Amino acid sequence: MLKSLFPILVLISFVTVLLVSSFTPAIAQLPRQEIRGVWMTNNDFNTLKERTKVQEALNQLRRLNFNTIYPVVWNSGYVMYPSAVAQRTGIQPFVLRGSDGHDILTNLINQGHRKGLLVVPWFEFGFMAPPTSELALNHPEWFTQKRDGSQTSISAAGEVMWLNPFHPEVQQFISSLVLEVVTQYDADGIQFDDHMSLPREFGYDQYTVNLYTQETKKNPPTNPEDPVWVRWRADKITAFMVQLNQAVKQRKPKAIFSVSPNYYDFAYKFQLQDWLTWIRLNIVDELIVQIYRPDLQSFIANIARPEIQQAQRVIPTGIGIMTGLRNRPVSIQQIQSQVRAAQGRGLGVTFFYYESLWNESPEPSSERLAAFQSLFPAPAFRSAIE
Numbered sequence: 450m451l452k453s454l455f456p457i458l459v460l461i462s463f464v465t466v467l468l469v470s471s472f473t474p475a476i477a478q479l480p481r482q483e484i485r486g487v488w489m490t491n492n493d494f495n496t497l498k499e500r501t502k503v504q505e506a507l508n509q510l511r512r513l514n515f516n517t518i519y520p521v522v523w524n525s526g527y528v529m530y531p532s533a534v535a536q537r538t539g540i541q542p543f544v545l546r547g548s549d550g551h552d553i554l555t556n557l558i559n560q561g562h563r564k565g566l567l568v569v570p571w572f573e574f575g576f577m578a579p580p581t582s583e584l585a586l587n588h589p590e591w592f593t594q595k596r597d598g599s600q601t602s603i604s605a606a607g608e609v610m611w612l613n614p615f616h617p618e619v620q621q622f623i624s625s626l627v628l629e630v631v632t633q634y635d636a637d638g639i640q641f642d643d644h645m646s647l648p649r650e651f652g653y654d655q656y657t658v659n660l661y662t663q664e665t666k667k668n669p670p671t672n673p674e675d676p677v678w679v680r681w682r683a684d685k686i687t688a689f690m691v692q693l694n695q696a697v698k699q700r701k702p703k704a705i706f707s708v709s710p711n712y713y714d715f716a717y718k719f720q721l722q723d724w725l726t727w728i729r730l731n732i733v734d735e736l737i738v739q740i741y742r743p744d745l746q747s748f749i750a751n752i753a754r755p756e757i758q759q760a761q762r763v764i765p766t767g768i769g770i771m772t773g774l775r776n777r778p779v780s781i782q783q784i785q786s787q788v789r790a791a792q793g794r795g796l797g798v799t800f801f802y803y804e805s806l807w808n809e810s811p812e813p814s815s816e817r818l819a820a821f822q823s824l825f826p827a828p829a830f831r832s833a834i835e
Contacts, residue, residue: 483829484737484767484797486517488571489557491524492775493803498547503560506803511564513818514825519640519707519799520557522630523572525606526582530554530634534625540584558635567637567831569707570630575644576612576623577604585610591619593647593654596671602648614647615657615685624693631700637833638705639697643739645690645708646722649673652682674718683721687730694732703833707735709769709799713756725756728764736760737799739769743783749790757796765831767797773805781812781820788824 487510489497496502497520510518522529527541530552535541547553554570561568578584578592580601585592593613594600601608612619627639650673661669661681670678694706708724716722727733738757742748752768760766768791773779784800791798800806807817 482765482831484517484735484765484799484831485515485825485829486519486737486767486797486799487515487806488799488802489518489520490573490802491521496803497553497557500547500549500551500556503556507560507564507566511566513821514828515566516829516831517567517569517799518557518561519569519571520554521573522554522570523626524574526574526578526584528626530630532626532629534622534629538622539587540582542583554630554634554636562635565830567705567833569638569640569705570634570636571640571642572627573642573644574606575641576614576619576647577606577609577644578612579606580608580610591616591622593651593657595650596653596673602650611647611651613654613657614689615652615660615682620689620692624696627693628696628700631697631704636704638707638734640707640709642709643711643716643720643722646686646710646716646720647682649679649682649719649721652678679718679721683717683723686721687723687726690727691730691732705734705833706732707737708733709737709739711739712751712754725759728760733764735765737767737769737797739801741769741771741801743779745783745786745790748787752791752794752796761795765797767791767799769799769801772800772802773809775809778809778811779805781810781817785820785824
């Protein structure tokens with residue numbers, strides 16, 4: 450009986466080998482979508498403006514097996530690239546260029562791509578702008594206010610005003626800037642963070658009050674925390690993000706539409722940013738949740754939230770980790786423990802911000818570099834959307 454079965458067994462083995470050998474290369478070629486990124490901010494400008502420093506920085510990131518950079522392009526009411534939109538709108542009397550007059554963003558993208566890094570420009574300030582910016586001074590009608598008529602709030606960037614996300618001219622302005630970056634540059638996507646939102650105290654400007662009254666036949670509630678009032682404003686921001694996503698995808702279908710909010714309860718209740726609905730509407734290609742916590746127990750509790758688990762089932766998902774500020778350095782032990790916790794849950798990481806990775810740190814830069822090498826011992830390549 451064994452003799453009679455032997456040819457069949459040989460045939461089955463042969464077919465199995467053929468199948469395995471045919472599938473293995475395809476599996477090996479699938480891009481790994483683990484996010485290993487770093488934000489490059491205004492604080493990194495001394496690096497960004499010099500071609501040689503950019504080259505050294507990106508070489509270092511590539512050696513340490515990073516795969517994504519998020520360079521700032523919209524901050525403090527100003528753009529970080531030559532912008533026809535900014536000139537036409539009358540918000541920027543200068544053009545920010547590199548030390549030899551070059552386009553900083555073009556240089557970053559070209560050098561990043563040569564190193565195999567994804568480059569996703571970052572609209573850091575979203576709807577936020579300082580009251581001293583030309584944007585605020587030249588277009589006061591674009592800004593919203595609190596119920597008491599005041600127009601500013603205190604943020605990590607200091608005193609700021611908030612563009613009215615419900616105003617069609619504001620929506621057109623932000624959309625034009627975003628589409629300018631998407632079409633003018635060979636970027637891999639675009640990113641919006643926790644400032645693509647509105648603090649819940651705002652929305653009592655005349656335009657928004659009239660719009661709400663027109664749609665609901667009621668005046669806005671005096672309580673900014675009123676659930677119906679919160680939902681109405683959050684839904685309006687969501688509708689704008691849907692339109693913005695569609696516009697981006699029409700210009701560049703493979704562009705990564707990335708968002709980097711706070712954890713969901715805070716983002717929705719305090720900033721009217723319903724990013725979980727954005728994911729459910731399929732307009733988010735990548736999520737990085739900012740969890741800036743010095744306490745490891747609190748950090749772990751936040752990265753274990755169910756909405757993060759929901760997201761990572763459908764899109765590349767990472768955690769934003771603080772690596773230090775100029776006046777608040779962060780130890781490498783804290784960074785390592787948080788990265789390990791995120792990796793243990795199958796999450797990627799993005800660090801805030803480049804200069805504090807190893808230059809503005811409590812330990813010698815050599816010690817920090819060695820620690821980052823141990824965090825990412827092997828490459829994790831990413832690709833833009835296919």
